[in-house]
Amino acid sequence: TDICVKVKSGDCETAAAVANMTVPYGIYIEDYSDMESVLSASPRVDYIDEALLSMDKSFARVHIYIPADQSPNEAISFIRARLEACGISHEIETDRALESVFMNEWKKYYKPERIGKGMIICPSWESFDEKEGDTVITLDPETAFGTGKHETTRLCLELIEKSITGGERLLDMGTGSGILAIAAKKLGAGEVTAVDIEENSVKIAAENAAKNETEITVFCEDILVSDKLYETVGGEYDVISANIVSDVIIAMGDMFLNKLKSGGTLIVSGIIDSRRDEVLSALTERGFSLCEAMEDGGWVAARLRK
Incomplete structure (x- = not known):
């Protein structure tokens, strides 16, 4: 097409x-x-x-x-x-x-896929023989972005797997299919909040959460223009994930800083490699410190600490 x-x-x-x-x-x-x-x-x-x-x-x-x-x-x-x-x-x-x-x-080609150390992304119409310790995420993206096959999503999932140890409050910006929010919850995160500006994505994220028997709170608004949403989602998050585009990551820099608790983790992806330094500089200039950056297929994801 x-x-x-x-x-x-x-x-x-x-x-x-x-x-x-x-x-x-x-x-x-x-x-x-x-x-x-x-x-x-x-x-x-x-x-x-x-x-x-x-x-x-x-x-x-x-x-x-x-x-x-x-x-x-x-x-x-x-x-x-x-x-x-x-x-x-x-x-x-x-x-x-x-x-x-x-x-x-x-759908004929969307098969179960292992990501990171123990995450399995599996569509609802497929079966998978999981091993002890595996975290299986049942996912039907339909018309929302996030199947786990794109480099930006895989990189984010790997960084989330490293960041969740149990009980963390997580905010997922640009949730799409809900894959990152659901993965965090199944890995042991506590309160998980997901936001997207696309109404259909929010609907699909909620449906995928239900399929995984996970509880996440999903909002459909632009947090950069909605004062009500900005207040509603609260703050003091342990982890914020954002698999979006470079310009929006930069624009959300202050919001990330305000919503994360001291010592909290920011995970960003969707950064094309040619803009790596620009985006990371914009975040470090706001007070974040870079913990690690990963690259795959011309895309960059990073984990930073407040």
Whole structure:
């Protein structure tokens, strides 16, 4: 399935970073905003197709291709939610007829997967022979981001596994399918609160929590603009997890600092490797200390301490 995300040219870089989180093999970008400057520097322009010259240069398009073993709806939901969180106006174009076919087709390829030392992510329609000490998380992402197969999610899960020893209060920002919040709860966390700005993600996270017989509190709002939610979620958390995009991580820096208890742990992911230093510097400048950073497939996750 080809998914095309149309944004203003000035927002293309951020949109591309968001889209790239949904696929491990690259994206295709149409951006003609600098065409005039390029052509003015060229001695010959007669080889340029007229249709290309007439393209609207105020907008860019980011294309991603979703293969049969993945749900296009998950990618669409994730992209839409993250662009809205960044305040980026956008249009998403795709073949709706194909979406309905792939919605069920991808399930053939979604198999149980072992992550970290003892976590198993298993869809409800599959069975798994667990070993003693395994933590099995039953997960049906449907149209929410977070199957455990993307590098950003796997890295976050590994860091959560290292951070939960029992009884911790955890806040999960951008919960998606609820995978991180549910994993934390099953690993022994105490009170777990999850937040997402996408209504469907919140619904799916709650459903997945019920399937795992875990109790998490889920909210659907933007904590950066909702004073009510900011107050409602409280503070003094032992752990905050956020698998989101770099710009939102930076924007949430002060919120992370205010919501974590002294000595608390911040886990962030969704950072493309080219922005590693920028994001980590923004957090350390606010008073966090870096404990460790992990990389996989061009993505970075980090564990920091307040």
